[in-house]
Amino acid sequence: MPFNTILSFRLYNQYGSLDNSKPFQPFGVQPDKGSYLIIGSNEWLNKGTIDIVLKIFWQAEPPKNFTDYYEGYSNALFTNHSFQLNFSILHNGNWYLLNTEPVSLFAEDENSGDVLPSSAFYLSVDKELLLSDSLLNNMIPLFNQNTKEGYIKAELVSPEYGFGASLYGNSLSLIVLENTKGNNLKLPNSPYTPLASRVEIGFINPTES
Secondary structure (H helix, E strand, O other), X not given: OOEEEEOXXXXXXXXXXXXXXXXXXXXXXXXOOOOEEEEEOOOOOOOOXXXXXXEEEEOOOOOOOHHHHOOOOOOOXXXXXXXXXXEEEXXXXXXXEOOOOOEEOOOEOOOOOOEOOEEEEEXXXXXXXXXXXXXXXXXXXXXXXXXXXOEEEEEEEEOOOOOOHHHXXXXXXXXXXXXXXXXXOOOOOOOOOOOEEEEEEEEEOOXXX
């Protein structure tokens, strides 16, 4: 089954359009629950059931261990699997969930357990969600409130506190206070913000040989 690389596509997050030719923050400056990345193409329309493959390459390697990175954050526990996504596809103006369970934003090395410098997602999409009245004149549709087809969404659905921006100030203050009492606690790291170097996307059509 050949892999069909999509060379031309559009990217957006909740703040607007993104440029895949240079590093970008796929979920914004301070990602929180509900932040999202959406990818638009017309190449997967009217293809029958397909598997869409999305790869995100990180500009700077994420922390190898998020539990260690977020040490000192009060009332929160972060792990490499804390950051979870739901994927959905736009069809007839409505979003349809593609995964039955949230999936981890970051991939791990099977041996070391360290976070890897890229993440890959495999999304099986039924042909009924890919049907369109046209191929949109071979143009990738701009995304707005009137867009009906041609986009998939990766939405951050957990943790509740996102990447910890809302927790950082209080956590820092508590540790600074403790250190004024003669303790020597490590100051917490600033909240991590994912930075992608690029996104790659394509699809596999199981009916092709």
